[in-house]
Structure formats: structure tokens, C-alpha cells
Amino acid sequence: MKRRALVVLALCAMAWLMEVGLARYFAEHDAIAALLVRRELGTALLLLSLLCLRLFTILVAPGLCLYWCVARSYPSRS
């Protein structure tokens, strides 16, 4: 259980750190022209990654953490 908890926490922390890093990149590199006019695939993929990470940290990670908290409160048979 402890190992699983660490994996969950590490996953959430990594996603959050990557989100912060990508957000910082886009804060310094205005992507509007690249996306709307030049339709650069690389920029689009980076932005998609940022949005996926954000969806993960806001939508999925809280559920993972809550599940871990509840699940660890009773003993596992395995």
C-alpha cells in the first residue's frame, strides 16, 4: 500500500511539475501566431500536452489521492 501511495503521489507531482514547466514555456513564447496562422504541429503538440497535464492534475489527480486515502484506511487482503 505504501509503495502504491508513493507511485500515486510521484505521478501527481510529476504531472504538476511538467504542467508548471510547460506553462512557463508558453508564458515566455506567445503561441497564438504559431497555432492560428502557421499551424505549427510541434507547438500544437506542446499545447495539447499542457492541457492534458492540466486536465490530469485538476480532474484526475484529486480522485486518485482520495481513493488512496480511503483505500488505505482498511486492510487489503492481498
Add this chain to the structure above:
Amino acid sequence: MPSLRAALQGSRLRRLVLAVGCFALTVATIPRFVCGRDADAFFDGDSAHQQALADGVIAAIAHRNGPDYYRTGVARFDGQSAIAIDQMLIMGVSQIIQLHPELRAKYLPTLRAVAAHLVDPKTLAYAAQEYPQHGVVAMQRGEGHAYLGYINLALGMLRAVDPDMPLQGLHDRLSAELAERLFASPTGLIETYPGETWPPDVAAVAGSIGLHAKLTGRDRSAQFAAWAERFSRCSVGAGGYLIQRVKSGGCQPLDAPRGSGTAVAAYFLSFADPALAARFESALQNQGRRTLLGFAAIREYAPGFEGNGDLNAGPIIFGVSVGATGFGLGGAAVHRDREWFRELFRTLDLFGVPTAGAGAERFVVGGALGNALLLAMLSARPT
């Protein structure tokens, strides 16, 4: 909780139920809380939030070198985006000053500098390629120059907080010439460029004339009532959405009724014809509103229409567009619909990715253009 433990112990099915329950609980509560925590501050005009966003936009354009902010090589995009950034920055900051007059001294020098850039014909050199000259320089009979609606609206907002602005004469001239064209048009429309008529641009023209009338104490309500009837007959399509483009000289649609154009028109027209603005706002809520778990977005195409959008709409995902949703915040703010504003704001916060630093805040996905637009929308108030 021994009974709960016993019930859950060991069973895979029960673990699955537990997992689904945890996800359902968190998805239904945490995202709407996290993403909506700043919504009320913006809706209520909190000075710190508004200043942070305004300072973020001002910092973003501070590095501009030359007339354009973006240099894509596409003259039309580069020029129009520069105009939009200048216009929305002036509108947003002026709206903030109207609510917090103590900030006037802080922002006025920036506003005047941005306005000088906005009216420089070099900023939208594209206009002078399409017409013999930029409309700021001169407008000949029969020429529409509806792109001037954006410039003139910004001048009006600046004048509202800076009655002695040096560009007063230009504001008066543009308003008079645009009004003459708009109110004489049998369709209620004028061209943006030769052969191009875009009703959302015309809404900006109307808004700028309405704002000028308010500032100068002139009553144009009868003219606007008659104009609104002609404009609606020609430009309002399915579901009460505004048609994005019509054929010049008539009312033949060249594009679908679109959410991005309708939403920005609802904001612009609040300066000229609040009743028509309210009709567009109502159409967006009745026909375009898509909500899920406290998040809302606005569909780009009216029911029965489909398409791939354009630069005005931005990306379209599952039928809802970034442009319509972003501009929709302005209408929600103007019409003081707190719950609608909150729902749209949560979506902005989730996908816009706000970041703060050095006293400034911005939505990193929006870039300078997106943040300038959001500044105007998030600080919008009833006129």
C-alpha cells in the same frame, strides 16, 4: 467504520465502486472550486485581480518593436491582431479606471501611448492596401472602412476616462463619418474592406457611435432603433445568432450564424443598443450554452450549421469554440449574470492556464492577443 471496512474488504467490485465513487465525488466538486475561485473577484471588479491582468497585458506588449506585435508575414493577421490588442487593452483598462478612478494616473500614460499606436496608419497598413488610404487619414464616399469600428470604440473608451485626450478631433470625425454611412445603409451594414461585409465588425461600428453619442450628450436612440431593425433583418440567422459574413450590398449570407461573432457583438452593442445586445446574449444562452459539471462553453455554429471556424473562432472542440466562450464572458459581465459568468470563467481557468508572477497575471495559452481580449471581457460592465 468497521461495517464499511467489512463491506469493502477484498472485493474487486467493491474496490471499483470505491474508485468510481472517489472520482465522481472529486470531479463533481474540486475542479469547479479550483477553477472558479477567482470568478467572483473578476465579476465584482476586484482591483487587485484586474490590475494583475492589465499589468500582464501591458508587460506582454512592452516588447513590441514596430507597428505589429505578431510578424507572421500575413499582413492582414499581423495588422488586425495589433489593432485588436491595442483596442482591447484600452477598453479593458478604461473599464477598470471607470470602476477604480484612483488608478487613472497609473494607467493614463500607457493608454495614451497605446492609442497613438492604434491610430497610426502603419498599424493596419493592410487597410491602405485595400482602400486608396487608411480610414484614419480619409474616407471617400462609398467606402465602408468598418474596421474603424474597433479603433473608434477604443477612442471612445479612452475619452470616457480622459476627456481632454489629444485624439478628440479624430474621434469626432470618425464617429460622424461612420454614423453617416451606417444610418444611411438600407441593410444596416457597411463594408469592412472592398467586397467584404462582416456584421460583427458593423456591431463594433455601431457600438463606437453609441459610445460617442453618450460621451457627447447626443441622443441617437431613434436612429439606433431604426438601424437595429434593418441590421437584424439582414444579419440575424438561425437561433438568433449573428451571421458572420454577408455578401456586400445585400443580405445574402456567405457564412453561417456563428457564436464568436454573436458574442463579441453582444458586448459591442451594449454601448449602442442594449436591447439588441440582450437579444444576442439571450440567443447565446438559449442556443449556444453547453455545460458540464459547472463548466460552460458556447457552441460556435447555430443549430443546423457546421464548419471548421476561422481565426475569429479559434480552435473548435466538440462544437464549442474558444472565441465564442471567451467573448461570452463579456456579455455575461455586461448583463450581470453571475452564474453564467462563473461557468464560463471556470472553463477559461481550466484551459487558459493562469499563471502569476512579478505582480502580473495572465492566461498563458492566450498570448498577448488572447489576454488583451480577456482583459476587456473580464472587466466589462453595463454602460
